[in-house]
Amino acid sequence: MADHIELTRREALLAAAGSLALAAVDAAPALAQAAATVSGVVFEDRDGSSAAGPGNPGLAGVLVSNGRDVAVTGPDGRYALPLPDEATIFVVKPAGYGPPLDPATNLPRFYRHHRPIGSPASLGLxxxxxxxxGPLPASLDFALKRQDEPKAFDVVLITDPQPENEAEVDFIREDLIQALSGTNAQFGLTAGDVMFDDxxxxxRLNAIIGTIGLPWWNIGGNHDLNFEAPDRTYSRETFKRVYGPNYYAFFYGQTLFLMLDNVDYLGPDPTKPRGSGKYEGxxxxxxxxxxxxxxxHTPPETLIVAVMHIPLRTFLGTEAYQNTAxxxxxxxxxxxxxxxxxxxGHTxxxxxxxxxxxxxxSGETPHHQHVLTALSGSWWSGPFDHRGVASADxxxxxxxxxxxxxxxxSDYSTRFVPAKEPNGRQMRLSVLSRFHGIAKETDRAFRQEQLLGSPVARAALGASTLVANVFDAGEKTNVTMRIGDRPPVAMKRELRPDPFxxxxxxxxxxxxxxxxxxDPSSHLWTARLPADLAPGAWRVDVEAVxxxxxxxxGRLALEVT
Known part of the structure; x- marks a missing residue:
């Protein structure tokens, strides 16, 4: 999400490009639109030829779009759509079928660009x-293959992998591939900021993700933009070339996935170096x-899963670039x-x-929006671990x-997978105390004491607080603390930065x-420690439902001195 003023690899490339890109002009004349409509057939590719024919029958009831209009294929699999001057024509993958996958990356190929003269050269991309x-074929056909799609299935949700350079691509390889080994998911998706400007x-990243062995669907974020574009119209040219339409949809089982683009690019930012721009949600x-x-065209009982980059709303503030207007x-x-x-993602x-x-x-029950944890955490900040990978809290x-x-x-649930936590730990416990024992501030012991909050002097217990960061929790999570064999105590949710x-x-x-x-965390719970604990080591258990x-x-050994 964040914009910054350090010289990135992308900015260095921009400097090298210099005025040559700015001086580029359209060399090709505008081509007249050959036809007002586009038509073709969606068919089942039974023989693997990727060509419609007697052995590959058309599929009825499949949705096809030009990015605005949606057509439904007839009994013979044929469709017709209005054809804008420029568009991406794509099939909405129906349940029980899948599009061709790129053999190197497992990226779905479910679209065809209609861009007779390509991206405008005057943009200086x-x-x-x-x-x-060039012109579209007389019949623009889409091949699909039949596949089993269970009613119950898992999906890998990733957001903001956001590597800024080759080293951070290494980090993704080391953190993600190992954590996903043995997954039973049917496919994966990335909710934007696939890259950090470069x-x-x-x-390279697509090839690495391809080794996971799953079909992988993507949408773009604010760091996947072509910042040379004057506005939204041509701001996704590179993304589209690599991944296809910047918004689309597909069915899987009984679920519709809406893959949306809510990054409204407003053009270059004149207050910043070339290679950055303004945007809103x-x-x-x-x-x-x-x-x-x-x-x-979607049955009312269908589960709708909408995926976008910028949140509908965030706890971080009301700025236009962090919320959807x-x-x-x-x-x-x-x-x-x-x-x-x-x-x-985004935040x-x-x-x-x-x-x-x-x-x-207006629904009977609230609409649930889940802002996902970034794969890059704090933009790959922090000290390196023993593998040479940034800690990235x-x-x-x-x-x-x-x-x-x-x-x-129609039911769903989510589970957080930390990339580095031992045994997939789902919460972190720490103790805040006004007193830090006898260690001096210059001592390493003092710094460790300040971080973990233990041991605690008995006289300071009444002024000490247990803090539980339950990583994937929200307001509907209930958290309790139990010390030794004492009765459990309800913890209170508090919006504040994590002291750890x-x-x-x-x-x-x-x-x-x-x-x-x-920044303030929306998933912290706190409870005061009882002042009457005797000196010794106490087992503290925290349970979150x-x-x-x-x-x-989560568990903590609390030392009382």
């Missing part, structure tokens, strides 16, 4: 855009029309739907929001990692990226 496609790194009109048409327009499209959830925090009538949501104290979405019919990560950031200035700081009824636990 630093990173390659879309090459001229879009030349796409091929907003869905454009064509995208809203596409979703409206798509949902008109036309959230109400998005909610209006989902009106009457009982089964919906949305996921986002490098972990958040749960529940929108009701006061927020413009997030600004709200969550370890860097990703999530697993489990779906069963405050201390980690302060002691690692040299490896902390300049804009990184500890989340909105899905799942329980996670």
């Amino acid at each position: 630093l990173f390659e855009g879309i090459a001229p496609t 879009l030349s790194l796409y091929p 907003r869905f454009d009109a064509a995208q809203l029309d596409f979703v409206r048409d798509l949902l008109a 036309n959230m109400a327009a998005f909610f209006a499209l989902l009106e009457g739907r009982k089964h919906t959830v949305s996921f986002s 490098h925090t972990t958040e749960h929001h529940y929108f009701g009538k006061d927020d413009g949501w 997030s600004r709200d104290g969550t370890p860097n990692g990703f999530h697993i979405l489990s779906i069963d019919g 990560v405050e201390e980690v950031f302060s002691r690692n200035e040299a490896t902390r990226k300049a804009w990184v700081k500890a 989340n909105e899905y009824g799942k329980t996670v636990t």
